[in-house]
Amino acid sequence: MPEWVEVIIRTLASIVVLFGLTKLLGKRQISQLSFFEYITGITIGDLAAAISLNVKEAWYLGVISLTVWVLVSLGIEFLQLKSKKARDFLDSKSTVLIKDGKVMDDNLKKERLTNEELMQLLRSKNAFKAAEVEFAVMEPNGEINVLLKKENQPLTPTHLGIKVGPESEPQAVILDGKIMDEPLATRGLNRRWIHAELEKLGVSLDNVFLGQVDAYGQLYVDLYDDQIKVPQPQQKAMLFAELKKCQADLEMFGLSTDRLDAKTLYGQCATRLEQVIDDVKPLLTR
Template sequence: MFAYVEILIRTVLAILLLLFIAKILGKQTISNMTFHDFVTGITLGAIAANLAFNEKLSLSHMILSLIVIAITSYLLSVIALKSRKMRNWISGSPTVLIESGKILEDNMRKVRYTLDSLDQALREKGIFNIEEVDYAVLEDNGEVSVLKKDEYQYVTKKDLKLHSNAQVFPIELIMDGKMMEKNLENNGLTKEWLEQEVKRKGKQISDVFYAARGTKKQLVFDFYEDGIHQTIDKE
């Protein structure tokens, strides 16, 4: 029985430590998987797994390993911020794959990137014809950034000389039937105003699953009872 309790405690401790370390290392660790982040993630995962389930290894030794890895990773991040040369070594650097519409075979060979991988990356960007591409860059997180040739780029409002309407950041007003009072206060809105808007829909605040003010200051409501009698369910 004690063994099960120990595993339970070690597992919870491993998760809490990983959450704490991820908080310290920052969001980049989970958003941009560079060489540094990839190695850090795998190492932390392996140590945390052993901390949770390997009873033969000392709990204190595993915690020490996690702390050392976290500190080392943090210091590498600081060094990468201070030195561009070290940053290229720690996190990697972008590689140009296509320049002026020409595929750079030597660069692709250096990073062992195949034409099949390039075609797939372009398709994921909605590009099925490689002649549309002016520049393509393999970023240090493995993503491919693409600049299309002028004739294949999308037309913008600026190109058409149209005046763009001012947009604002969307605001969540109600979630799970509860007012987001902090959001209302920070944006100069009142509870009375929101209640009045909900009443216009013939509803109460408790009937609203989600409500937000959109980028054009329009109100969007989603109610618990949507009036959909039969939903589409793909099996």
Template sequence: MPEYLEVAARSSFILLSLFFITKLLGKKQLSKLSFFEYITGITVGSIAGTLSMDLGLPLSEGLMSILLWFSFPLLFSFISLKSSRFRRFAEGKPSVFIKDGQIDEKALRKEKYSVDELLEQLRKKDVFRAADVEFATLDTNGDLSVMLKKEKQPLVKEDMLAVFQRATPPQAVIIDGKIDEAALKAVGFDKPWLLKELLKRKLDFEAVFLAQADSEGNLTLDLFNWTNTQQN
């Protein structure tokens, strides 16, 4: 077989293999890459390019190397779904950059973020004064989430009916059926309050996939699928 045909055949086979492997990784990896996934993608691309052009390299060994490099993100994703502790270790926690209009310089230095970069990200969200921000956090995927102070938020119907209160971000007080007492404390409540609220709904905390609460006592629940089936 002529070399150019062999290169074309190897390239086509490698492209199809990469396509199916990428499908296995899921849409999450396609939308936002972690640092580890970014390095993996660069390495796999380099291996694939070398396999396509270097006819002296065995195709089977190259594909085995690609599969091994792809297996680690899959393994990390699987363990992260099963363990919230490992998920926090692997992905980290959001960093609070602004709280009650005050910039946390230590958090900026820790994340290697300059004030100019922070202001630029705020402007992209149509926020031009840091003092107008109630909370701004750098999420684990690198996005900046911003909550404006109550008086700076657009007026909604509830504002006409309710007494003015300072806005606070909701906290995930239950994740994967496990209570986070630190998150409860952050919104001013404790475990007995949460259990009482769940009892009103005839629920056990182990049946809750995700529960979020704020300092005003608003509690939203998302149950495990098997719980929804039992209730129906």
């Protein structure tokens, strides 16, 4: 067999074996690497390349070496799951870099970080002043996590005492001009609803690149033709405006009647409707 053919066969076999072993190691091997996992990843890649090109050596010896490395890595992962001491030894512990706005110089030297590198890491977390940071910690995988002081944190509805309704993930119901029945059924909708909504928007199904339905049953579409502007759904805004109009009508009826009992009834209904509007406002005005 010519060597170039053998190299092709060995390379294809290495890809299959490496893919299978990497799947066995799991997603952690390609995301947050510990020191040992980093070494394992480099070594496995080097062994796979050696199996592909070293035609003078038996291919199965490389596969055996790969298998040993993978088994050792799996054993280390199981050991880490069972023992905190093993986790601390292999992955090391998190290191506090900033506490109460003060840079921990000794910890910075321990991680061999310069001031410039620390500021770069802070900027990646949208923190531009060390004094504004309540707590900054370097995780074992080298990532830095930052907690700003309360007065420097972004304003949220919780700070304003505003209740925000829960919202589930949007469902992609149209992909490449084709209706996805399973996500559509998840929202309790059907194809007839899709066609009716597309007719309201004035677009055809085959021109829709992506269509999503949010938790409130509103359809958002992205078209192949970028020159066409699609109007945004207005159902929530229209419902909110209608509720406000009903409240205003009740108040007007109460002012226009001379009967005391009717005036009281209209006033009570307007007050209750106002409470309902306050409850649903977070859902209808975002």
